[in-house]
Amino acid sequence: MTDPLLAIDDLHVHFHTEEGTVEALDGVDLEVYGDEVVGVIGESGCGKTVTMLSVMGLLQSPPAEVVGGSIRYDGRDLLTCSESELNEIRGEEISMIYQDPMTSLNPVLTVGRQVSEVLLAHRDISKRDARERSVEMLDACGLADPERLMDEYPHSLSGGMRQRVMIAMALVTEPNLLIADEPTTALDVTIQAQVMEVLRELRSDHEVSIVFITHDLPLVSEIADRIAVMYAGTVAETCSVERLFDRPLHPYTRKLTESIPKLDQPATRLPSIDGTVPSLVDPPDGCRFASRCPQFIGEECRSVTPALTDVSGTGRHEVACHLYTDVSEASPPWPVDDEDRTAQQPTAETDDGGRR
């Protein structure tokens, strides 16, 4: 396997607030390879958005402070880049689309201005060429009558159209990495289906890696090759989509997948997770899931932070839980590995899954 395109290593981010220091990210590790779609899932406050805003250098500081770790993109550490170095990467090599298309577009500038502006900032290109290219991109995102749309203001567009504009804006420079932060959460299901279709098509036309942040596990499984599950500022588990559904290993992941109401198998009662997410102001030592964990082992869970451990032997399935570390003797009450093909032939399987 080649070097990752993006490698987040042991990232720690704190927010300084009136209530105290919120330890929002506590050693996040995440890698994104070329032409790969990584889904990052987790509940609100788990740090998925904060992680990606750190990559973009868009954390508001203060109150945010990156206190440790590195984010390597294409050989450079983004955390040590100056603002102007970052501006050469942002929008050009890494782009981001955001959760709420209603507030993420500037209400007083035309769509055309907002899309072509990215090109004008990064390319030596005439205004007319930038406009032409923008129109093509809007068209590629499935927007009807793109010429006319260029002169419209965002408020006259529906949510789905705005999100397509956001996607066009993010991809007009053909970046290597697209970060999509809950891009369909604010949209209706039929519109969500349209937007996902656009993303899938664009991905097959352009070689772009995508980080897809969401709380919707079924949704991300439609597009992702690999999933990272986050909990309370840490990465609990990363593995292929197939593995996640067939054989989730982290107790949190298992609980999470069970608590989603399923369309195909109506249950009378949904399994839920006892307790609540611990406060990230002065969080507990050890595993952050310990207090809610049905597989709680003992003291080691409370005192030692579990590291992401490779359980598949190929680096394709990592879990941060003492059931799988050397710290504890305990072993999980469910099978860890079997004849599962994903673990043995990672590349072929995941590539196939991502480019349907």
Next chain:
Amino acid sequence: MLKYIIRRLLVMVPVVLGVTVVISTLIYLSPGNPAQIALGQNANPEAVARLEQQMGLNKPPHLRYVDWLTQALQGNLGRSLETGTPVTDLIVERLPATLELAFASLAIMLVIALPLGVVSAVRQYSWVDNASMLFAIFWLSMPSFWLALILLLLFAVHWDFFPISGRAGALLSVTALSYLVLPAIANGARRAGLLTRMMRSSMLEILNKDYIRTAKGKGIGQRSVIYSHGMRNAMIPIVTLLGLQVPSLISSSVIVEVVFAWPGMGRLLVDAVLRRDYPVVQGVTLMYAVIVIVANLLVDIAYSYLDPQISYD
């Protein structure tokens, strides 16, 4: 848009009518008899009565109002009781000076407040921000008549940088401009303080918006983020504030005009009030009302240019 402007102009009619009723009532209620003042304290009561009749002061107030209104609708605001000059002529003569002062004050406000407010917001809690805070409090806590006198004493009398008072015709020469500087500062600088703070908080709010984050994420550089994406949005509440400031700008310009002997409508008004020159008072106040209403209309039009989400149809 045109439809909207027409509607606004139609709405103006009852408002202006209301203003005239209020002014007439106030004048009727105010003490002092113009005929007596014109003829002096020791005048013959018969002569006073004769003059009252001439002036139409012996008619009941509502008839006087109707008379005045009928004339006013034909463009005749009456004649000054003192000089006999038509009130319209007086207003036309003084209006340019008043508008000059108003626009100069406005320009000073904007030139100081906008850049300072933006810089304060972008560099929140920096020395620029603190300095602008001090600046704002300094000007805000200064009454304009006092400020006018101090400026006059320091810059005109003591250092002789600018002429003491008066106006040298239209703004075509440096001399003419130099007469305008102190009155404009006295009138504008004070409001610039308030406007700076408003601009700062408005800009701060905008800088926290999602679309500013989007813009930063596009890597277009801070200048573009602030000026192309931030400024225009931040100006929207500022324009509202400017609209609200017009009446107070006018009332303080009356004082400033008196202090600097600036020959605008404000001084005309004050003189007329002192002499109970009612037709002039009535005419000038009416003119001020029209200016305020038109200014607000202009603000609303400016709105629709700044904010494409506002459409007036």
Next chain:
Amino acid sequence: MSTQERTTDTDGERPDDPIVRVHELEKHFPIKGGILQRTVGHVRAVDGVSFDIQTGETLGLVGESGCGKSTLGRTMARLEEATSGSVEFDGRDVTTASKRELKAIRRNVQMIFQDPASSLNPRMTVSQIITEPMRSLTDWSKSKREDRLYQLIEEVGLSKAHLSRAPHEFSGGQQQRVAIARALSVNPQFVIADEPTSALDVSVQADILNLLKDLQDEYDLTYLFISHDLSVVRHISDRVMVMYLGEVAEIAPTERLFDAPKHPYTRALLSSIPRASAGAMDDRIVLEGTVPSPEDPPDGCRFHPRCQEYIGEVCERTDPEVEPVDGRADHVCACHHY
């Protein structure tokens, strides 16, 4: 719609005993415009909707934003005045009830809203919030109110220690529990829940859905459960009603609606839901365009401009009636196909 001859289904049999009958309900919001700000049009948020809800059942109401589902819920609770039509609760018409009658109805019809943070008064304590409806709607004694308060707070999974706190001290899920306790304090028979779990995380959503089910069993409650999330609706509802642009598209028992959806819109909606299993996307119906404005809905069938099974001119000209399909009284659909 007739529910007289109900055929049995997987859903199980229920006596025909509607607690709520909605008949031809309309709610139009005026649009002002022109020089004199006259009414120049109407947003037809709810446009001629009829259905029944049986005692003790949960009717799921789904549809996309702007389809009128929330307005329908609010009009049924008379938080909005109906333009025309009627909402009969237990034989009394809610839409024309006098102030006094309304008070009696409010005791029996309560609402739970989407965003607990904004639907709970931030300046009241939890105990004030929960007892408030009892004070204004009942003549219960203080001790009876307190008994009920203590009983409820435990039932919704909170403790007495929480009573003196303010809403902002709670997480979203706990706030929604408080909102549920408030709604149930006066012992209502019918609860309208408007997207009660949409603002919550999945694991918390599971808790709240379980709670709503438990409470339903205990108090024999009837629910109108409004949601855009079909998985949630399937999980909690006995029957499901699908709305599109202010009109009923389809009503059917839950199992039947999900197994054999009839209306093309229902089918598209179902196929849009992301599914965890592989291959689910292969036969997805992706609708073109967006929901038209309810200010100026399309003529004929309101779904025809986006319909993947458009038949012909009849779709453009005639608004289809809501009629039984497959000869089943419990499955109705408004489409010219049937």
